[in-house]
Amino acid sequence: MKKIKLIQQIANEGVVAVLRGDTPQEVVEMAEQAIAGGIKVIEVTMTVPFALRAIEELAKKYSSTTADASKYAIIGVGTVLDPETARAAILCGSEFVVGPSLNPATVALCNRYRVPIMPGVMTVKEIQEALELGVDIVKLFPGNLYSPAMIKAIKGPMPQANIMPTGGVSLDNLGEWIKAGAVAVGIGSDLTTEAVKQGDYSLVAKRASQYIDAYKAAKQ
Numbered sequence: 001m002k003k004i005k006l007i008q009q010i011a012n013e014g015v016v017a018v019l020r021g022d023t024p025q026e027v028v029e030m031a032e033q034a035i036a037g038g039i040k041v042i043e044v045t046m047t048v049p050f051a052l053r054a055i056e057e058l059a060k061k062y063s064s065t066t067a068d069a070s071k072y073a074i075i076g077v078g079t080v081l082d083p084e085t086a087r088a089a090i091l092c093g094s095e096f097v098v099g100p101s102l103n104p105a106t107v108a109l110c111n112r113y114r115v116p117i118m119p120g121v122m123t124v125k126e127i128q129e130a131l132e133l134g135v136d137i138v139k140l141f142p143g144n145l146y147s148p149a150m151i152k153a154i155k156g157p158m159p160q161a162n163i164m165p166t167g168g169v170s171l172d173n174l175g176e177w178i179k180a181g182a183v184a185v186g187i188g189s190d191l192t193t194e195a196v197k198q199g200d201y202s203l204v205a206k207r208a209s210q211y212i213d214a215y216k217a218a219k220q
Contacts, residue, residue, distance in 0.1 A: 003114040007136050011183050014215045016041040018188040024054035029201045030192055031058050035073045037208025043078040052092045059093025083109035102126050107133045127161050137162040144168025148180035155181050175218035
């Protein structure tokens with residue numbers, strides 16, 4: 001039942017912060033600021049050196065089941081290429097797994113442990129394969145190669161597909177993606193670039209708040 005609840009929570013939150021950085025400490029700081037700004041779904045990418053340390057630290061501090069709003073967040077792992085990496089992240093507290101591509105062995109591993117997995121897809125064929133493997137949400141990646149019209153086109157023959165575009169999603173087009181039928185969106189460098197440039201991570205919270213406002217407006 002936890003997997004079903006997590007998928008619903010991710011869909012309800014609607015915005016996923018995709019975090020990359022040079023150190024685990026930097027990514028933890030980014031995550032804390034994103035959460036403070038209202039983005040409650042955090043994806044720590046495995047391109048971060050010692051990424052599992054960041055996941056473990058965040059998973060100890062935040063929970064998807066707590067009644068304490070200040071401690072509520074869903075911590076997951078991204079850029080997962082194989083089942084070994086997925087299992088390691090799950091053991092460190094990751095509550096969902098995201099990959100840049102569709103890897104059947106990784107999907108099988110996540111299904112075995114009832115952990116939501118969002119593999120990257122680029123074609124209708126890959127989306128169909130993902131659905132047949134038991135995937136609940138697919139990641140349309142890289143999103144900047146498409147437009148929101150892509151989701152409408154996919155949902156013609158596949159209305160049951162839950163699609164999360166990632167890559168190229170901005171404040172300017174988030175509303176278009178949501179109104180086109182995206183179940184959620186992944187936000188990457190636009191969330192953190194200015195904060196890193198200025199060395200002021202409180203800017204992540206400010207940017208996160210803007211994304212949440214844009215998401216809420218799109219859902220009205």
